[in-house]
Amino acid sequence: MRKLAIYHLETLAWIARLGTFRAAAERLNTTQPAISARVREIESQLGIEIFRREGRGVVLTARGRQLVQDCEPLLAGFERALMDAGGSAGATGVVRIGAGEIAAASCLPGFVHEVERGLPGVTLEIDLDLTARMLQQLLGGTRDMVFLAGPVASPGLQTVPIGAVRLVWLASAATVAVGGFAQALPVWSVGEHSPIHRVMRQSLAASGVPWRSINTCNNVQTMIRIIAQGEGAAIFPETMVRQQIAAGELAEVLPAPDAQLQFEAAIRAGERDPVILELFRRAGGLRIE
Structure with a gap:
């Protein structure tokens, strides 16, 4: 036998x-x-x-x-x-990572660099997805760790903060040049599930500026192109629009909100895999710039 x-x-x-x-x-x-x-x-x-x-x-x-x-x-x-x-450098295995689009742009480059440098035997499988689906996959065991905008509270998860990103109100340079919100602009935002949407609503209410409509798009890169073409204004994570601001395609149309976008890494609360725990520990050392 x-x-x-x-x-x-x-x-x-x-x-x-x-x-x-x-x-x-x-x-x-x-x-x-x-x-x-x-x-x-x-x-x-x-x-x-x-x-x-x-x-x-x-x-x-x-x-x-x-x-x-x-x-x-x-x-x-x-x-x-x-x-x-x-030693940690001898760790091997395949670790499945989930991330939202914003988290991927803000957090993952530094994390991937850290893994390649310190854990070369670990293979990463990275998928971009919506927060709700990622959390379901994480709790169901089909994802090992996720990066997302927080805070996220669940008894089945263990989370660690990894920094925050400043949010900025932007429109095309041409829109800002002719007065920005002096005319009622259409506003664009990611979906209502996102913390950015909540900040957008609060910021609009506090500013008292006129707006025409609130439209949603679940892809930030698409939304950047829409705003750059002069189709309204939107709040963006500053890390995702630096290039467009530097190139003069986008400009600030309202003062930046006080609130920042917080990011977290999350694993299952009962996780015992040493490789995943080591990656989680290293994720906790990330600082978004």
């Missing part, structure tokens, strides 16, 4: 976390039949049923749940021992 190995325990942990054999196979870069074979080997070796099918997914049996709870600290300890022996 085939002896159980570390990869058997790793397989159990990922099926338990992700809920399906298919998702675990994708995470472990293998096939679903291979995952099924590993589970059969474990059950045969131990003489117990570990998973029970429910609909399209699987759930742990009582004994399977206890086994996973007992094995997860062993897995984390094994990986930590390897990292301690080889």
Whole structure:
């Protein structure tokens, strides 16, 4: 009979976390039949049923749940021992990162540089997505860490602040030259889910300037092009529009809001993977400039 190995325990942990054999196979870069074979080997070796099918997914049996709870600290300890022996620079693995568009532009370049410099054996898989979907993926185990505009409060998450970005009210230079909000301008903003939208509303109310309409766009780069063409005004993170301001394409049309856009990195509250924890620690050292 085939002896159980570390990869058997790793397989159990990922099926338990992700809920399906298919998702675990994708995470472990293998096939679903291979995952099924590993589970059969474990059950045969131990003489117990570990998973029970429910609909399209699987759930742990009582004994399977206890086994996973007992094995997860062993897995984390094994990986930590390897990292301690080889140093952080010897860490390996694939880490799946999620980020919003603004967070990606503001946070990720520095983070990627830090990983390449200090953890060359770690491979990053980065996807840009909406905040709500990223948080769902993180809690569901299909993302390992996310960068997003905060603050985000959830009992299932552990977060660390990584700095803030100044927000600026901009219009095209031509629009500012003819008086800006002296005429009722259309206003553009990212969606209502974003902290920027809330700051925009508060800033408009405080300024008392006339405005024609509030339009939304879920892509900041597209919105920058719209405003640069003279189609209204918008609040932008300063880090994303420096080039356009320097080139004279955009100019400040209202005083900058007092509020800044805060950024956070987040992982699952119960995360035990030493590589992910090390990346999270390094993310906490980032400072957005």
